[in-house]
Amino acid sequence: MxxxxxxxxxxxxxxxxxxxxxxxxxxxxxxxxxxxxxxxxxxxxxxxxxxxxxxxxxxxxxxxxxxxxxxxxxxxxxxxxxxxxxxxxxxxxxxxxxxxxxxxTRARPPTKTATKTNELRKTTQLKRMLESPQLEYIMEAHSGLSAKIVENAGFKGIWASGLSLSAKLGVRDNNEASWTQVLEMLEFMSDASSIPILLDGDTGYGNFNNARRLVRKLEQRNIAGVCLEDKLFPKTNSFIEKEGGQPLADPMEFALKLKACKETQSDPDFVVVARCEAFIAGWGLDEMLQRAKLYADHGADAILVHSKRSDDAEIEAFMKKWDGRKPVVIVPTKYYKTPTKKFQDMGVSLVIWANHNLRASIKAMQHVSKRIYEEQSLLGVETDKLLVSVNDVFNLTGEPELEEAEKRYLPTQKLK
Structure with a gap:
């Protein structure tokens, strides 16, 4: 109930x-x-x-x-x-x-990723090298492997030489390698090294529009800077003698190209170096100084003074007249006998060893190839220690890291 x-x-x-x-x-x-x-x-x-x-x-x-x-x-x-x-x-x-x-009405804040606060961006590293009171050096590389070798040698920066990148592909240094092919090689170089890369960007592969697009693509691949030269597209290598000399770009047009690049970059520390070719083209000191000042006024982070003389007379004359408003970069490929201390005393900021890894590798490959062909045997080159070991190649390309990663990320039974 x-x-x-x-x-x-x-x-x-x-x-x-x-x-x-x-x-x-x-x-x-x-x-x-x-x-x-x-x-x-x-x-x-x-x-x-x-x-x-x-x-x-x-x-x-x-x-x-x-x-x-x-x-x-x-x-x-x-x-x-x-x-x-x-x-x-x-x-x-x-x-x-x-x-x-x-x-x-507000989206969630982005997830914070772990970063090393004490690790500088590559662009910042290169910028500080240019602003350093002491003389700095960067070394040429043309591949991911050579970039690793340069870093392991102790250099703080890499010069991605246009001559070397072109020669690696077996083409001339006349913009025969497209800028997209250059970008592909740079991506491997950037991934393989932790030090900044300064690209030899020739003339920027066209006018201001091509050059500023190049800057955007370089930033996406973590390249620290680009060096642009005031010549006409397609360029000719500076050490190739041409009847009548090499023609130069209009100085104001080139200055505005530099300005476009600087206004395009998203990273404030991305470096744009203006390469003055007045000495190469047969012009005198006055033309070189006028161009350098104009380029500096339009945003260039540094001025590269190029010379094909076997002595440093042109470089020394320029440094005596230069007001120091921007750092100066040199490429002593021809005047290699000059002691580097003299460059320091002149006030030069950065020295580029521009193509020596390429030339060294060509000589080594020619010698080894010829000897193996003539002897029809590997005994000579192996016993004379003309080669690195295969294990050295594995170490350079990071094989030990992969072995450790497999232990960490693969199931145990798959490792057997």
């Missing part, structure tokens, strides 16, 4: 709730329905009825459930108000789901 009485009371409360809310009862939970009713009296009655039938449930559990249901109800009302607001102002606002059960 007592059970029957509880059932009657239960059904009466149920019907009353449905009548008050004037909508169908959705059988989610009886408690959810009751939360729509404001009467505390009916709530208490139903609470004790449920507690009687669910003796296995603790009172504290039911209390928690009540709180959760009320919170859901408040959350739904809040969401409805915000959705209505967005509907009225859909042209101005756009909801973005966050990780919580609500809407937000």
């Amino acid at each position: 007592k059970h029957l009485l509880y059932i009657v009371i239960f059904l009466w409360i149920f019907c009353y709730c449905c009548f008050e809310q004037r909508k169908a009862f959705q059988t989610q939970t009886l408690i959810s329905c009751l939360l729509l009713e404001k009467s505390a009296f009916y709530t208490k009655i139903l609470y004790f009825i449920i507690f009687y039938f669910l003796k296995s449930k603790k009172k504290s559990d039911l209390s928690k459930y009540f709180k959760m249901e009320r919170a859901k109800k408040r959350g739904k009302k809040k969401e409805k108000r915000i959705i209505d607001m967005f509907s009225k102002n859909s042209s101005l606002l756009q909801p973005v789901f966050s990780s919580f059960r609500c809407f937000s």
Whole structure:
């Protein structure tokens, strides 16, 4: 009889709730329905009825459930108000789901990635080398492997020589290698080394528009800077003698090309070096100084003074007249007999050893190839230690790191 009485009371409360809310009862939970009713009296009655039938449930559990249901109800009302607001102002606002059960007009902040605070960007490293009070040096490389060798030798920077990159592909240094092919080689060089790379960008592969696009692509590949020369496209190597000399670009046009590159770069430390070819083209000191000052005024981070003389007379004359407003870079390929201390005393900031790894590798390959061909045997080159070991190649290309990574990331059974 007592059970029957509880059932009657239960059904009466149920019907009353449905009548008050004037909508169908959705059988989610009886408690959810009751939360729509404001009467505390009916709530208490139903609470004790449920507690009687669910003796296995603790009172504290039911209390928690009540709180959760009320919170859901408040959350739904809040969401409805915000959705209505967005509907009225859909042209101005756009909801973005966050990780919580609500809407937000702001996206979550980007995840912070772990970075080494003491590790400078490659662009910053190169910029500091140019601004250093002491004379700095960078060495030529033309591949990922040669870039590793340069870094392992102790150099703080790499010169990606246009001559070397072209020769690696077996073509002339006359822009026969496209700029996309150069970018592909640079990507491997950048990945293989942790020191900055300064690209010999020739004339920028066209006018200002080509040059500034080149800058964007170099930044994407973590190249620290580009050196542009004031000659016409397609260029001719500076050490090739041409009847009548090599023609130069209009100085103002080239200066504006430099300006376009500087205004395009996204990294403030990306370096643009202006290479003055006035001495190469047969012009005198006055023309060189005028061009250098114009290029410096249009944003060049440094001035490369090029000379094909076997002595340093042109470089010394320029340094005596230069006002020092920008760092000076030199390439002593022809005047290699000059002691480097003299460059320091002149006030030169950076020396480029421009093509010596390429030339050394050519000589080594020619010698080894000829000897193996003549002897029809490997015995001579191996016993005379003209070659590095295969293990040396593995070490240079990072094979030990892969072996450690396999132990860490591959299942044990796959390693057997």
